[in-house]
Amino acid sequence: MFSKKRLLVAGAIFLIVLNTIVFSFYYLHRPSFKSAAVYTLFFFLGPVESVFSYISSNTVDLFEHYVFLTGVAAENKTLRNKLAAAHARLGECREKIKLYQRVRPFADLVAKSPDLKFLPASIVAKDPSPWYTAAMINRGDKDGIKAGFPVLVPDGLVGRVTAVSYEYAKVILITDPNSSVDALVDRTRARGIVTGEGGGMCRFDYVLRKSDVRMGDMVITSGFGGIFPKGIPIGRVTSLIRRNSGLFQQINVTPCVDLDKLEEVMVVVNFEVAGKFPE
């Protein structure tokens, strides 16, 4: 009725199904066998796997942090160079901003004084003596500088040129004891002579006792004598003594210009000096 081949196939299917059912029932009733096998397997394999895992992760780290870093070192060097260049550029920009901030008022001064011709100059040296205050500027005979030329900054009067060489000139500052400037009180037009005191201060001499001078008054150049142009700020009255006797008041003037921090100045090169300056 059935061929031999069909009987074999049916027997095989039957055995597989039976086997599956028997094993299913077997494990269903005895689950600890699998757990014990897995436990035993993990007990032996776990440390080995840990070692392999440790080695593999460190190998990856080794490659990431050392072997692959040969390129990073070069990149680091390039970035450092770029950073240094950026820092240098930043420094230059900051210096240019400072220079611009310093020079801008000079441009305003030139614009405000169309009649005067200015020549910018830098201070290159100062008087070696602590008793006197002169400065050397990097403009001289070749630039058309002559003795007696007034020297200004936007804040006010600095001094005047006293000696000239081919490339440099000596400027006597208004605080020098040898300096005298004919001056006026801006508010009341009281006249006097501003003389240097050598310590960053000036005296305002020969101001009559009856003249109205108050603390904080601005003192400007009078323009008399033709040494300095008229109306340049010199300083402010910071101390004042008016005695009951005597002809004149004792007045101290603090210069408008911080002469200690001078870096750039303007020399007025077209101002007619009335008399020849005694060199």
Added chain:
Amino acid sequence: MQIFFHICLGILIIALQTGASVCIPAIARPCDLMIPFAIYLALYRAPDEGLPVLVVSGVFMDSLSSGPFGVFLISYLSLFFVFKKITRWVHIHYAVLFFIVSFLGLLFENAICWISALFSGPLVFRPGKGLAILAVQAVWLIFTLPFLFMLFEKYFRINDRFVSGKSLFTIRD
């Protein structure tokens, strides 16, 4: 030839102190660095070497200063002659004494400035201000003197070897 080099050193010192003083406020103005040089020349060098250097340096300093002409020249020459004379009676050739003598030189130069201010110039002499200037200069001298002394020692050693035709630098075993 060696006097030319000495003069160059003097001018270098003057240029240094006048150029550097642009950045230093007037209240902290350094001492005259030529004082130790003048004293060094007086103590350790012959007059025919020292005098020309001090004359040129003095004229340079007076030209740069707006004070009365001759103050620095007189100061240097006076320092030279006074300390040259003192070395005949007192043995002050030790490095430590050089420091003390330099302070005396500083006092001496300031005294000459004060005298010139009192008698000739329009400078208003104020003892308080004068003492403040002197104190600041003394502090500067304390810090600059060791370096200057080493500079002078080294310079004159090389100079002497150059003049005597030996190798400029000593080779140590």
